[in-house]
Amino acid sequence: MTTFRARPVVVEMNHLPDPCAHCGARPFSVCSAIEDQDLARLAALAHPFTIEAGRSFIDEGDPAENFYNVTSGTAKLFKLLPDGRRQITGFAGAGHFLGLAVSRTYSFGAEAVETMRICRFSRPKLRVLLEDFPALERRLLEAASNELVAAQEQMLLLGRKTARERLASFLLARAEGQIMLPAGCSHAGRAEAISLPMTRTDIADYLGLTIETVSRTLTRLRTERLIEIPTPSEIVLRDVHALESLASGLN
Amino acid sequence: MTTFRARPVVVEMNHLPDPCAHCGARPFSVCSAIEDQDLARLAALAHPFTIEAGRSFIDEGDPAENFYNVTSGTAKLFKLLPDGRRQITGFAGAGHFLGLAVSRTYSFGAEAVETMRICRFSRPKLRVLLEDFPALERRLLEAASNELVAAQEQMLLLGRKTARERLASFLLARAEGQIMLPAGCSHAGRAEAISLPMTRTDIADYLGLTIETVSRTLTRLRTERLIEIPTPSEIVLRDVHALESLASGLN
DNA sequence: CGCGTGCGTTGACGCAGATCAACGCAGAAA
DNA sequence: TTTCTGCGTTGATCTGCGTCAACGCACGCG
Numbered sequence: 048m049t050t051f052r053a054r055p056v057v058v059e060m061n062h063l064p065d066p067c068a069h070c071g072a073r074p075f076s077v078c079s080a081i082e083d084q085d086l087a088r089l090a091a092l093a094h095p096f097t098i099e100a101g102r103s104f105i106d107e108g109d110p111a112e113n114f115y116n117v118t119s120g121t122a123k124l125f126k127l128l129p130d131g132r133r134q135i136t137g138f139a140g141a142g143h144f145l146g147l148a149v150s151r152t153y154s155f156g157a158e159a160v161e162t163m164r165i166c167r168f169s170r171p172k173l174r175v176l177l178e179d180f181p182a183l184e185r186r187l188l189e190a191a192s193n194e195l196v197a198a199q200e201q202m203l204l205l206g207r208k209t210a211r212e213r214l215a216s217f218l219l220a221r222a223e224g225q226i227m228l229p230a231g232c233s234h235a236g237r238a239e240a241i242s243l244p245m246t247r248t249d250i251a252d253y254l255g256l257t258i259e260t261v262s263r264t265l266t267r268l269r270t271e272r273l274i275e276i277p278t279p280s281e282i283v284l285r286d287v288h289a290l291e292s293l294a295s296g297l298n
Numbered sequence: 299m300t301t302f303r304a305r306p307v308v309v310e311m312n313h314l315p316d317p318c319a320h321c322g323a324r325p326f327s328v329c330s331a332i333e334d335q336d337l338a339r340l341a342a343l344a345h346p347f348t349i350e351a352g353r354s355f356i357d358e359g360d361p362a363e364n365f366y367n368v369t370s371g372t373a374k375l376f377k378l379l380p381d382g383r384r385q386i387t388g389f390a391g392a393g394h395f396l397g398l399a400v401s402r403t404y405s406f407g408a409e410a411v412e413t414m415r416i417c418r419f420s421r422p423k424l425r426v427l428l429e430d431f432p433a434l435e436r437r438l439l440e441a442a443s444n445e446l447v448a449a450q451e452q453m454l455l456l457g458r459k460t461a462r463e464r465l466a467s468f469l470l471a472r473a474e475g476q477i478m479l480p481a482g483c484s485h486a487g488r489a490e491a492i493s494l495p496m497t498r499t500d501i502a503d504y505l506g507l508t509i510e511t512v513s514r515t516l517t518r519l520r521t522e523r524l525i526e527i528p529t530p531s532e533i534v535l536r537d538v539h540a541l542e543s544l545a546s547g548l549n
Numbered sequence: 550c551g552c553g554t555g556c557g558t559t560g561a562c563g564c565a566g567a568t569c570a571a572c573g574c575a576g577a578a579a
Numbered sequence: 580t581t582t583c584t585g586c587g588t589t590g591a592t593c594t595g596c597g598t599c600a601a602c603g604c605a606c607g608c609g
Contacts (some may be wrong), residue, residue, distance in 0.1 A: 124455040127548035134454040147443045155446045181432055185438060191442040192398045196405045198449035203377040203385040205456035206506030210596070247557060255457030257597055262558055279557060296379035461566065498587060511566055530587060536590055 066090050070166075072118040075142025080186040085227050089138040092176060093166040098122075100158045103143065105146065105157035113257065114173045115145040120163020121244055125252065135253040137197070142257045146170075147191060205255045208296065214264045215293035222284055240283045247279070315441075317341050321417075323369040326393025331437040343427060344417040349373075349410040356397065356408035365424045366396040371414020372495055375406050376503065386504040388448070389496065398442060412495045456506045459547065462507040465515045466544035471527065473535055491534045498530070 067090040073079055081089045094119070098104050104115075107126060122139045136155060139145055145165075148154055168176070177184045204213055221241045243250070249260045254261065265282075268274045273290055275283040284290060292298055318341040324330055332340045346369070349355050355366075358377060373390045387406060390396055396416075399405055420428070428435045455464055472492045494501065498509045505512065516533075517527045524541055526534040535541060543549055 079344075101486075105609060126450060128454070128458060130547055132458040132547060134457040136450040136453050147439075148447060149440050149443045150447065155450055181435070184432070184435055185428075188398075188435060188439045189400050190444060191439060191446060192400045195442060195445055195449060196399060196401065196448060198453065199377055199406055201389040202387050202449065202452055202456055203379070205453055206385040206503075207379060207383040213560085246555095252387075252457075258557080259598080263596095265559075296381055296383060497585095508567060509587080510568080510589085514566090517588075 056115075066094060066095060066173075070118055072116070072141040076116055077144055077183060077186040077190055078116065080182040081180055084143065085180070088179075089176070092168055092172045094168070095164060095166050098163050098165060100159050100162045103156060103158040105153050105155070107154065107156045108152050108285070110184055111146060111148050111151060111153045112170060113146055114168045115157075116144070116168070117141055117143045118164045118166060121160040121248055122157050122163060122165075123160050123245065124157050124251075126155050133252045134203075134255065135249060137194075138253070144190060146189070147187065160249065161277075183220040210254075210256055210260050210264045211268070212293055212296060214261065214268065215273075215290045217250065217254055218282060218284060219287070219290055219294050239285075239287070240281065243280045243282060317346060318344060321369055322463065323367070323392040327367055327369075328395055328434060328437040329367065329442055331433040332431055334402070334433070339430075340427070343419055343423045345419070346415060346417050349414050349416060351410050351413045354407060354409040355416070356406070358405065359403050360405045362397060362399050362402060362404045363399055363421060365419045365421055366408075367417040367419070368392055368394045368396070369415045370415060370446075372411040372414075372505075373408050373414060374411050374417075374496065375408050377406050384503045385506065386500060387452070388445075395438070395441060398438065411500065451531050461507055461511050462519070463517045463544055463547060464507065465512065465519065466503060466541045468525075468534060469535060470538070470541055470545050474540075486546055490536075490538070491532065494531045494533060 060094075065086065067073065067078060067081075067086045068083065070076075070078065078089060093116075098120070105124075105242070117139050119141050122143075122145070123135050124137045124139060125133050125135045127133050138160065139157070141287075146153065146156055179185075204216055208216065218241065221243070222239070245253075247261050251258045252255075252260045265274070266275060268290075269276050273284075273286045273293075275285055276285065289298075316337070318324065318329060318332075318337045319334070321327075329340060344367075347355075349371070355373075356375075368390050370392050373396070374386050374396075375388045375390060375396070376384050376386045378384050389411065390408070396408055397404065408500045425501065428438075430500065455467055469492065472494070473490070496504075498512050501507075502509045507515075515526070516527060519541075520527050524535075524537045524544075526536055528534065540549075
């Protein structure tokens with residue numbers, strides 16, 4: 048049980064005897080498709096490591112050699128234009144997978160917002176895993192479908208909502224844990240206080256706005272008593288109903 | 299921006315002895331995952347329909363009972379806000395599948411742009427098919443991954459590109475068949491003349507603009523000799539390089 | 550300590566694209 | 580034929596958000 052084999056090229060050695068079995072993110076992640084008795088095989092292919100806040104670990108255009116699974120912390124995923132304009136396409140928290148692309152190269156970049164832990168799988172090894180565990184493929188399809196639904200919702204936001212509506216939508220989505228937590232992990236009640244680990248610049252690039260507009264809009268929501276802003280990275284929702292009607296385009 | 303009108307659907311019986319084997323869309327579609335000898339089983343579950351131009355066949359919020367596969371023609375997929383603002387999230391041509399949602403209800407609406415033919419599968423039957431043909435599930439995952447990449451590209455467009463850049467991106471994507479044809483069906487050469495079966499309103503709702511801006515921007519691209527507009531629904535690309543640099547955000 | 554640097558906020562101003570309005574044209578109906 | 584209706588184009592004007600600029604504050608460092 049405590050036997051320990053040396054492994055090839057690992058960023059960080061895996062000291063735990065059974066890391067996947069004790070992974071806090073497993074219930075949320077695609078790894079839950081693997082039964083307990085097969086976890087050792089999963090663990091043998093998973094290379095866990097830590098990424099510090101601000102570090103980028105996927106570059107758009109690089110060969111798509113790895114598949115990642117976030118176990119803690121938060122990443123931002125983004126696309127860039129040559130002149131530096133950036134669109135953040137999503138935030139990935141514990142349980143999220145990254146790098147599903149069919150293409151030979153990554154179509155997006157990824158960078159840690161907070162210090163995070165992720166598991167890396169080489170794509171060939173993932174392929175083997177998928178063949179041996181059809182349930183894993185099913186879970187991936189399910190997860191991809193959910194991502195697609197979220198992406199369409201975001202297109203509606205970017206294409207048709209005003210700045211106020213975008214911020215309201217964003218805050219509510221955060222409150223519902225739709226952004227940082229994996230799909231399927233629904234909370235019974237909605238937290239009124241939400242944390243914003245990302246900067247104003249990140250929020251702006253996620254919502255298709257500028258930092259000034261984000262700041263002004265939040266200030267206005269505060270003066271209208273819809274929210275409180277105890278600190279820049281912490282927001283309390285004071286009038287969830289008003290925010291919801293804003294977010295859905297009414298008013 | 300337009301308000302949305304729902305219309306009924308035309309149903310049609312399946313008269314052909316072996317429809318899937320003779321389906322022109324099969325090479326492009328997820329159905330290509332099914333081997334020839336198993337096509338009869340696929341055909342037994344597929345209900346082919348014709349849908350007339352302008353008819354809606356999926357309503358957002360309705361129970362997600364069916365899965366669809368487009369065999370010819372074009373559909374637009376969209377999301378609505380209560381006040382009628384609309385965002386078209388994509389156009390689905392031959393080979394495209396629709397209705398993958400994990401959710402109990404559809405998260406988007408769909409309407410025929412041109413008269414189209416589609417195959418309907420009930421979700422329970424699709425589930426059986428997926429269990430019997432793992433390759434089908436793999437193809438679905440592949441297709442969903444490609445959709446996701448396209449969705450991220452569209453988020454970049456909606457969040458960060460100017461009207462000119464959006465139109466240039468749209469025209470080039472049409473020319474490359476990225477919009478109407480399924481992923482993986484790449485043309486060797488790029489067609490210079492492209493058809494626009496959708497209205498200006500549809501283009502505007504796809505690009506997050508108004509019809510006036512679409513019209514003006516196309517006119518400007520014409521006066522700058524980047525395109526020609528023989529008829530409103532037909533456009534010739536005269537300077538692909540200039541359009542490409544526009545679309546990628548240079549200039 | 551003073552100084553710099555990064556981040557967020559606020560104000561003044563400008564502009565890309567939205568809004569409001571008019572018109573041309575083709576196809577359908579009478 | 581005339582009239583109507585839907586679609587696209589064009590012009591005049593407006594405005595939400597971007598741009599440019601200044602400033603406050605917290606934090607780290609010499």
